[in-house]
Amino acid sequence: MSTSVEADELERCILDLLHEGLDDAAIARRLGVGHRTVQRRVRGLMERWQVVGRVALGARAQEFGLLKRSDRAA
Template sequence: MTPPESSRPARAATESCNGQELLIVQLLYSGLDDAAIGRRLGMSHRTVQRRVHTLMLRLEVPGRVALGARAQQLGWLEPPRARPRPNGTLRAPAAPCAPHQRSAAAPRSAGPPSPR
């Protein structure tokens, strides 16, 4: 009898990735799409899609965002660094956005929009 899916230890915790997989995850994490990653690595965008899908299956994650989060947990990705501004000072990495909350003092009117 095999243990249920949820009680099995994740294989991903002990897995490592090869150099090309690591590069794909890093480029994906940096915001490039499949076509741009493919151009950089000399492969088709479809090959990049297949490799990303294979990594998602191997790491047992539901999507690309979760793949980035899992790769970061495994130490495959470096945290974002401060970027230099044109004047030479450092700009901190962008913080995650908080959900937008509407102010109670400014309720939304139900009427038609005002002409501009």
């Protein structure tokens, strides 16, 4: 399996907000980008990291060390 671990700044922000439980529309509002931009970036990450679904995407981001530390992890 050959996957690129890289994620740009917008993708990292999207991943962090997904991890916080926000939906695409809320993420778009928070970041000041379009709803479709968020959808396209999430889909692109899933394709690049060869995962199906947002839970798997979050797990892969965690595995790659791309998520900010959160107080939610107790």
